[in-house]
Amino acid sequence: MNIEQFTDKPEIILTGDRATGPLHLGHYIGSLKQRVALQSVHDQTILVADMQGLTDNAHNPSKVSSNILNVVADYLAVGIDPIKTTICLQSQLPALAELTMYYSNLVTIARLERNPTVKSEIQNKGFERSIPAGFLTYPISQAADISAFNATLVPVGDDQLPMLEQTNEIVRKVNSLAGKTVLNECRPLLSKASRLPSTDGKNKMSKTMGNAINLGSSEKEISVAVKSMYTDPNHLKIEDSGCVEGNVVFTYLDAFHSDKNYVGQLKEHYQRGGLGDGTTKKILEECLQDMLRPIRERRAEYLNDKAQLVDILAKGSQVSREKTEKVLFDVKDIFGLNIL
Amino acid sequence: MNIEQFTDKPEIILTGDRATGPLHLGHYIGSLKQRVALQSVHDQTILVADMQGLTDNAHNPSKVSSNILNVVADYLAVGIDPIKTTICLQSQLPALAELTMYYSNLVTIARLERNPTVKSEIQNKGFERSIPAGFLTYPISQAADISAFNATLVPVGDDQLPMLEQTNEIVRKVNSLAGKTVLNECRPLLSKASRLPSTDGKNKMSKTMGNAINLGSSEKEISVAVKSMYTDPNHLKIEDSGCVEGNVVFTYLDAFHSDKNYVGQLKEHYQRGGLGDGTTKKILEECLQDMLRPIRERRAEYLNDKAQLVDILAKGSQVSREKTEKVLFDVKDIFGLNIL
Numbered sequence: 001m002n003i004e005q006f007t008d009k010p011e012i013i014l015t016g017d018r019a020t021g022p023l024h025l026g027h028y029i030g031s032l033k034q035r036v037a038l039q040s041v042h043d044q045t046i047l048v049a050d051m052q053g054l055t056d057n058a059h060n061p062s063k064v065s066s067n068i069l070n071v072v073a074d075y076l077a078v079g080i081d082p083i084k085t086t087i088c089l090q091s092q093l094p095a096l097a098e099l100t101m102y103y104s105n106l107v108t109i110a111r112l113e114r115n116p117t118v119k120s121e122i123q124n125k126g127f128e129r130s131i132p133a134g135f136l137t138y139p140i141s142q143a144a145d146i147s148a149f150n151a152t153l154v155p156v157g158d159d160q161l162p163m164l165e166q167t168n169e170i171v172r173k174v175n176s177l178a179g180k181t182v183l184n185e186c187r188p189l190l191s192k193a194s195r196l197p198s199t200d201g202k203n204k205m206s207k208t209m210g211n212a213i214n215l216g217s218s219e220k221e222i223s224v225a226v227k228s229m230y231t232d233p234n235h236l237k238i239e240d241s242g243c244v245e246g247n248v249v250f251t252y253l254d255a256f257h258s259d260k261n262y263v264g265q266l267k268e269h270y271q272r273g274g275l276g277d278g279t280t281k282k283i284l285e286e287c288l289q290d291m292l293r294p295i296r297e298r299r300a301e302y303l304n305d306k307a308q309l310v311d312i313l314a315k316g317s318q319v320s321r322e323k324t325e326k327v328l329f330d331v332k333d334i335f336g337l338n339i340l
Numbered sequence: 341m342n343i344e345q346f347t348d349k350p351e352i353i354l355t356g357d358r359a360t361g362p363l364h365l366g367h368y369i370g371s372l373k374q375r376v377a378l379q380s381v382h383d384q385t386i387l388v389a390d391m392q393g394l395t396d397n398a399h400n401p402s403k404v405s406s407n408i409l410n411v412v413a414d415y416l417a418v419g420i421d422p423i424k425t426t427i428c429l430q431s432q433l434p435a436l437a438e439l440t441m442y443y444s445n446l447v448t449i450a451r452l453e454r455n456p457t458v459k460s461e462i463q464n465k466g467f468e469r470s471i472p473a474g475f476l477t478y479p480i481s482q483a484a485d486i487s488a489f490n491a492t493l494v495p496v497g498d499d500q501l502p503m504l505e506q507t508n509e510i511v512r513k514v515n516s517l518a519g520k521t522v523l524n525e526c527r528p529l530l531s532k533a534s535r536l537p538s539t540d541g542k543n544k545m546s547k548t549m550g551n552a553i554n555l556g557s558s559e560k561e562i563s564v565a566v567k568s569m570y571t572d573p574n575h576l577k578i579e580d581s582g583c584v585e586g587n588v589v590f591t592y593l594d595a596f597h598s599d600k601n602y603v604g605q606l607k608e609h610y611q612r613g614g615l616g617d618g619t620t621k622k623i624l625e626e627c628l629q630d631m632l633r634p635i636r637e638r639r640a641e642y643l644n645d646k647a648q649l650v651d652i653l654a655k656g657s658q659v660s661r662e663k664t665e666k667v668l669f670d671v672k673d674i675f676g677l678n679i680l
Contacts, residue, residue: 050677051441058445058675059517065676091677094434097441101391101481104474105398109449112473133452133477134444140473141441177399314680335398336405337390337431340654 012184013038014151016047016090019067020057023074024212025288026196026205029255031155032078034191038155039084045149045320046075048313051090051097052141055134056125069309074215077299082312090145092317095324099144102331104137106173107166112136117162143167147174147183148324155189164188178334183327196255201230201248216299219289226285231277238276249280257287352524353378354491356387356430359407360397363414364552365628366536366545369595371495372418374531378495379424385489385660386415388653391430391437392481395474396465409649414555417639422652430485432657435664439484442671444477446513447506452476457502483507487514487523488664495529504528518674523667536595541570541588556639559629566625571617578616589620597627 015035017023023032038044048071053064072087080087090096112118118139122131134141139162146154146167154164164186171183195204198211205212213225229249235242244250244267253263266283269275302309332338355375357363363372378384388411393404412427420427430436452458458479462471474481479502486494486507494504504526511523535544538551545552553565569589575582584590584607593603606623609615642649672678 054442054445054675056445058442061517061675061677065679068679089680091438091672092680094438097437098431098434101437101440101474102394102398104477105394105396105472107473108470109473109476110469110471129450130448131450132445133447133449133480134441136449137444137473137477177401310680317680332431335394335401337401339405339408340429340432340650340657 011042011153012149012151013042013044013153013155013189014047014146014149014186015044015155016049016145017071018049018053019064019071020053021063021067022070022214022216024205024214025252025256026212027074028078028215029193029196030157030191032075032080034155034189035075035085036079039081042153044084045086045088045151045316046080047088047090047145047320048072049090049145052138055132055138058132058134068313069303069306070216072309072313073299073302076302076309076312077215077295082316086316086319087312088316088320089313092314093148093321093324095321095328096141096144096148098328099148099324099331100137100141102335103140103143103170103174106170107140109136111166111169112139115139115162115166117159120159139163139166140170143170146186147171148327149320150184150323150327151186152184153189154186155191157195158190161188174331174334182330182334193255197248197251199225199229199248201246213288213292215292215295217292217296219293222288222292223285226281226288229281229284231280235270235277239273241273242270242275242277244270249277249284252284253280253287256291257284351382351493352489352491353382353384353493353495353529354387354486354489354526355384355495356389356485357411358389358393359404359411360393361403361407362410362554362556364545364554365592365596366552367414368418368555369533369536370497370531372415372420374495374529375415375425376419379421382493384424385426385428385491385656386420387428387430387485387660388412389430389485392478395472395478398472398474408653409643409646410556412649412653413639413642416642416649416652417555417635422656426656426659427652428656428660429653432654433488433661433664435661435668436481436484436488438668439488439664439671440477440481442675443480443483443510443514446510447477447480449476451506451509452479455479455502455506457499460499479503479506480510483510486526487511488667489660490524490663490667491526492524493529494526495531497535498530501528514671514674522670522674533595537588537591539565539569539588541586553628553632555632555635557632557636559633562628562632563625566621566628569621569624571620575610575617579613581613582610582615582617584610589617589624593620593624593627596631597624 015031035044048068050064050068054061057063075087118136142163143166156164168185171185174183175181198205199213200211213222231247231249232243250267257263266280270280329338375384388408390404390408394401397403408429415427458476482503483506496504508525511525514523515521538545539553540551553562571587571589572583590607597603606620610620669678
């Protein structure tokens, strides 16, 4: 599914980020650019997921709280417009926690343990049997987030598809209990961009592993990051032919350089030999510096006026509170609990 | 611990019932009488637990919703005074769901699976691996209930002690994260009454197994229940000596008859022979009819004016909402989330 399919029919879109670190180029190419495009046509809400951020950071909560406004500044800096997109804070929406409680009765522990996304995250985080309950059950909370907005379209990476499956299972159970359609099933909007590798080429970019170029990175940091980027380890002399597959510099040029023909020529040159890594890195650095300079500057301005960021988040949360309370009312109605 | 120890020092008491059926004589002797005594001295809140009732009834929600007002009528009928005791509805207090979410990050799945109360309930209900997530995690929700009121004293049966242990573990973790005492640890108030057996002598009384005498049972139902009560199966002729141990008629006489000497004489007579089950049952029935007649009548009056019941529950829920929101604010503060 790609964006164009939806442009003539407005969809309810829910998307968001865990507030566990500043956003980076991976977010920019994987989701932020898409959100800027989507906001003009669709009813888009971005949830700053502070509560979900705590599911594996409860003992280090400042990792979450200190990043909430940073993330909002990242959004605004890349062109997400709070008039067109509702930006809200998860912990400000009690209906999400309440829906999570109701949905928890409709999902078994065995089903949660089978969720492939959660399974692999549990492995990555080394939790084994010491999984916090909130971590194992976060697909339920995510289903609450999505359905509380009655979202029809959810931008995701393909690793997140099992989460949407689980959401739709819950939605179907709720609708079946109601005997009518109370909640919308959602469809995934898969990002067309392939996942951006980390600068060292080893992993996906991580907010916390020091292998990412953040939207707020300084000129110096960008320069250092590009200079240390993983290329072709067998490309020892300039005149040698080099490999562009897995060469992070070329992956980034593909992702960010505006002139695709020029990048094509560079690749050919690199492959036949005679193009040094110093030169390709210089070209990439210039491209990234040009792209990130205005974003960094706008980001700094926004962060200089935290009252404004708080205001944007408060207003978006108020709008979202009303929406989500309505859905909660409908779900409580199914359980016969609107008696007061 | 018994009630008298606390009468000179007011405690914050949280207690409650799952709204999954009408209350019966087991509740009366095990908790309701105690609540009537406690309400004059302590700050007592009774939580009608509709959300917790759904943890194993989500597919049959009317079992919960249809019993909410019945349970409130039961309370009022036995003398719980809404001026002295706050009666509130769990689903009206979003802070309880929100606290549950935060606490979920502090408790592992392994710890929940070790909870002896939950373990035995899972076995009784035959859930095995198909445990609803909300059922496995309900100790966390119960910890949210207790701590949201900052309760210091929680009346429980001894089978519920592991729940309070788990609550206090969470309280200590929260306080440790805060670096100060934000939440009170709670102490159990164990009922002095031993658990009332079912009329068939097989189990504890159950709201749903048809072996209980409810507070709202009709004269006829009480009569039938007493006549079919389990006595001494070897006491075949009136002149035979009979056994009072495990003889439900005597257990009930011990629990409900006001004249303990008279009950003592009956027991001796029964043991030495010459006292028939018909006679003891007649004495018990008269005692229960006298006790339950005014309760049944008051209960019916209250249920005749549902608007009043709704009003009592709405007012108590409003008071409780304010209390629990304050505690939620303090807990969110620990996680740095009061930024808006």
